[in-house]
Amino acid sequence: MSIQNVLAERNSVKCAACANRHGGLCGTLSDGQLKKALARRRLVPESLAIFRAGDAVDCYASVVSGVVKLTKTTAEGEHRVIALMYPPEFLGYTAADGHSYSAIAATKVELCAYPRAAFRRLLLECPELCQRLLDYTARELDRCRDWALILANKSSYERVAGFFVLVARGAQSSQAAPCGKRGTCLQLPLTRSELANYLGLTLETVSRNITKLRQKGLIELRSAREIFVPDLERLTLDASIER
Amino acid sequence: MSIQNVLAERNSVKCAACANRHGGLCGTLSDGQLKKALARRRLVPESLAIFRAGDAVDCYASVVSGVVKLTKTTAEGEHRVIALMYPPEFLGYTAADGHSYSAIAATKVELCAYPRAAFRRLLLECPELCQRLLDYTARELDRCRDWALILANKSSYERVAGFFVLVARGAQSSQAAPCGKRGTCLQLPLTRSELANYLGLTLETVSRNITKLRQKGLIELRSAREIFVPDLERLTLDASIER
């Protein structure tokens, strides 16, 4: 299970050319250490599972390109999106033996996967790596708390606007071309219904708020999944203050 | 600012007798390493700030006893509770130079504080410590995601019930005496209004749901802030929480 059923490229990793080598987690590693990590580049097609809740943790992975969604299945059997992971996030780290959530490729995804045992050994050998991963996780925790705040207090309109702002920021840092000098073009990695469930809303409410944003001129729809933001500043303002 | 204005006990720490020495973060450290951490025991009276958002990060701390609430101030100037920290949680770790939230003693709190520089140095020297802190943070992240799920999808009734379950679990792991063999006694570390804002509800809704839980016989009020749970299992079921 997990990543096995996926087109795995077993060619030696071209770390030097990797976008993550500088900004990402492995930036701290020497070439020798990098070799010990036994990293393998993998391509995962859209909507395929990278791992599933309950799976044994057999490897961790960096997101090199694309977007990964993390999901949980509730007691009632519904799938809930709990987070989106953009490059150069690190995926699946946990001390436990089993994953507590599933990771699904929301788009075509490029990963850099490390076998669990080797990676944990390396973690102990290379304190800089460990501290960097710790800092990553701490920042992720921070973002998760911000998200919880939004879910607890913001109106549906603010949540939708806020989501677009987050995606725009994620897009800016990962995408090379921001689609135009004045304005950003977003590729939505989720359907309306997934989006709704991530935002803790219904599909209909999301749709209504999208049209509201469009009527206000804050966004334009190129297609259902492609959104142009003329003025991110103005959108950000609407996301937190309105009403 | 920060912990300065607090009754600081500068006596050498009695680590051997410390409850956290075994379960907590410092469990991995040898006596020699422990000395290098420059740990200082501190007592913080209820409702005093341990640090505030924006403060320079000058030290980290383990919670030895009591409960700490983490709060953020929104754009509109409202205080929002974002998390509760029970022993043996670790407080304030971040790679950044400034705290992004405030930490307030929700009860009388006993801390074990480590100066920032010394601790970060120790983190690099002692990989086991670093990995343990990483595992702590990863688990905290996990809990935060669960919380976000609850905020996104659960009804007010389930949130209140769910909160009591979480407190009960926190109490069970930290308190020595669970108040009776059949049932748990909770000390609520928050007022109704703080509780409401943590749960993303209003004070009134919280109150109504508490009476509803009482009428159903799932909880009993010893006083407004002291709650007896006769059957945690049944309460957990009503909260529709897994495990």
Place this chain on the structure above:
DNA sequence: CGATGCATTGAACCAGCTCAATCCTTGTGG
């Protein structure tokens, strides 16, 4: 072309919010 899946729009309903009155509990001063 119809079929299938996603998205938008409309109308009625309800959980949780707002506003407001009342009820503790605790502490303070006469």
Place this chain on the structure above:
DNA sequence: CCACAAGGATTGAGCTGGTTCAATGCATCG
């Protein structure tokens, strides 16, 4: 010791934002 103030907690009544249910629109694909 009682009175009374003050802050927290409970309860009630109406309002509203978001959900639910249902119909329609709009692509893509065999």
